Amino acid sequence: MTPSIDETDAALAERVEGLERRARRDRILALGALALVLATAQAPASGGGPTVVRGADGSSAAITVNGLAVRDASQMRVFAGVGIEAAPSVNEYDSTGRMRQSAYLAVNGSPGLRQYDANGKLRSSLELANDGSPKLHQYGPTENVRLALFIGDKGLPEVDVNASNTNTMGYLSADDDGPYLVMRDANQGIRVYAGRYSTGAWGLDVRNAANTTLFGKP
Amino acid sequence: MASLPDTLKTRVERLERSSRRDRAIVFGVIVLALATAQTPSSSTSAPIVVRDASGANASLTSAGLAVYDATGHRRAFFGLDSGGQPSADLSDGTGALRESFYLFDGHPMLRQFDAAGKRRAELDLTATDSGELVLSDANQKIRLALFSTSSGDPQIGLYGTDEKLRAYFSTDDVSPYLVMRDATGQNRISVGGYSDGSIGMDIRNAANAVLWKAP
Numbered sequence: 001m002t003p004s005i006d007e008t009d010a011a012l013a014e015r016v017e018g019l020e021r022r023a024r025r026d027r028i029l030a031l032g033a034l035a036l037v038l039a040t041a042q043a044p045a046s047g048g049g050p051t052v053v054r055g056a057d058g059s060s061a062a063i064t065v066n067g068l069a070v071r072d073a074s075q076m077r078v079f080a081g082v083g084i085e086a087a088p089s090v091n092e093y094d095s096t097g098r099m100r101q102s103a104y105l106a107v108n109g110s111p112g113l114r115q116y117d118a119n120g121k122l123r124s125s126l127e128l129a130n131d132g133s134p135k136l137h138q139y140g141p142t143e144n145v146r147l148a149l150f151i152g153d154k155g156l157p158e159v160d161v162n163a164s165n166t167n168t169m170g171y172l173s174a175d176d177d178g179p180y181l182v183m184r185d186a187n188q189g190i191r192v193y194a195g196r197y198s199t200g201a202w203g204l205d206v207r208n209a210a211n212t213t214l215f216g217k218p
Numbered sequence: 219m220a221s222l223p224d225t226l227k228t229r230v231e232r233l234e235r236s237s238r239r240d241r242a243i244v245f246g247v248i249v250l251a252l253a254t255a256q257t258p259s260s261s262t263s264a265p266i267v268v269r270d271a272s273g274a275n276a277s278l279t280s281a282g283l284a285v286y287d288a289t290g291h292r293r294a295f296f297g298l299d300s301g302g303q304p305s306a307d308l309s310d311g312t313g314a315l316r317e318s319f320y321l322f323d324g325h326p327m328l329r330q331f332d333a334a335g336k337r338r339a340e341l342d343l344t345a346t347d348s349g350e351l352v353l354s355d356a357n358q359k360i361r362l363a364l365f366s367t368s369s370g371d372p373q374i375g376l377y378g379t380d381e382k383l384r385a386y387f388s389t390d391d392v393s394p395y396l397v398m399r400d401a402t403g404q405n406r407i408s409v410g411g412y413s414d415g416s417i418g419m420d421i422r423n424a425a426n427a428v429l430w431k432a433p
Binding site: 009012013016019020023026027031049050051052053054055056057059060061063068070072077078080090092093094095100101103113115116117118119123124126136137138139140141146147149159161162163164165169170172181183184185186191192194204206214215 | 225226229230232233236237239240243260261262263264265266278279280281282283296297298302304305306319320321324325326327328341342343347348349350351364365366370371372373374387388389390391392393394395396409410411417418419432433
């Protein structure tokens with residue numbers, strides 16, 4: 001049965017009303033999507049994901065939010081950036097992935113350079129202490145300090161040579177009044193002294209293990 | 219008063235305009251989303267170069283990051299060197315390497331070079347992993363060194379321009395010693411522990427004869 005003209009017009013009017021409602025709804029959705037994209041858009045280069053360049057040999061270099069990480073085919077070999085506890089550092093690793101060298105700022109901002117042996121033991125360091133005083137240390141295989149150059153607590157420069165138990169056996173230091181060289185035995189008794197004494201006198205002496213002067217000048 | 223067909227025609231025309239506008243909006247959103255899309259990571263085999271108007275640039279390759287100045291000199295590098303060793307290199311405005319922080323055959327090394335390219339300061343671990351500090355003159359001759367002896371004892375050595383030892387200060391677990399030598403390498407003054415276990419000091423002549431000794 002063919003509908004009457006009036007019925008057709010009414011149906012068309014209803015369909016047009018439906019279309020108008022959907023058009024309004026779709027416009028709201030489209031504008032919402034546009035607002036969301038505009039609010040969250042980022043330039044491609046500033047994204048949160050790492051940017052990685054890979055070599056044919058399996059090596060790679062990656063820029064992440066922490067810095068630069070360079071790997072060979074199997075291990076991390078170089079890191080330059082801000083690492084644990086927000087401390088900046090340049091770290092170098094051997095082919096087994098063990099860190100062998102690091103230049104860094106400590107958490108308090110003090111700079112340092114450390115070198116490690118193949119067993120991961122600290123063997124050499126150049127650092128500023130918390131008060132800013134510099135110190136160079138060389139360590140034995142058990143991380144025992146064997147040699148030290150530093151400016152000490154009283155602001156005096158000093159060179160120490162230590163026994164394997166880290167006892168200082170000999171040291172050369174100086175204050176504003178004069179330098180002094182001190183040599184000790186294994187029991188830490190002073191055996192040789194040369195330079196300016198605490199009395200203000202200058203000279204040198206050799207002592208025995210009981211601290212008796214065997215020779216002294218003047 | 220407009221008839222129903224006229225009203226419907228007006229409303230359909232409005233719908234068609236609205237549809238075109240909405241299509242344009244949707245197309246714009248798609249373009250914007252594509253232009254700003256972020257993937258979890260960006261990976262490529264080609265170098266990534268960031269360049270400014272002066273010509274200075276930073277280049278990221280699989281070997282690391284190199285920074286070049288406007289004259290094309292590499293001024294900084296962090297990554298793996300040509301031998302596959304980790305390296306951080308700093309160069310001056312002529313492109314000459316002035317400081318290198320790297321692994322030399324796997325051993326840590328910090329080297330500083332003068333403007334003539336001579337090694338002047340080195341802080342490193344030797345092939346036996348002992349710590350070493352070496353200061354050299356303009357002829358790259360060692361003049362001062364802090365290092366471990368073959369027995370593992372610490373030593374500070376001072377050297378002549380011929381790189382021969384002139385004085386050294388060292389210790390073992392028994393006693394320290396300071397030795398001064400002449401140009402021929404002869405001991406002339408010794409202070410501290412002797413190999414026989416005694417402690418003292420002596421002065422010798424060029425023929426190694428003791429001129430004075432105490433105690």
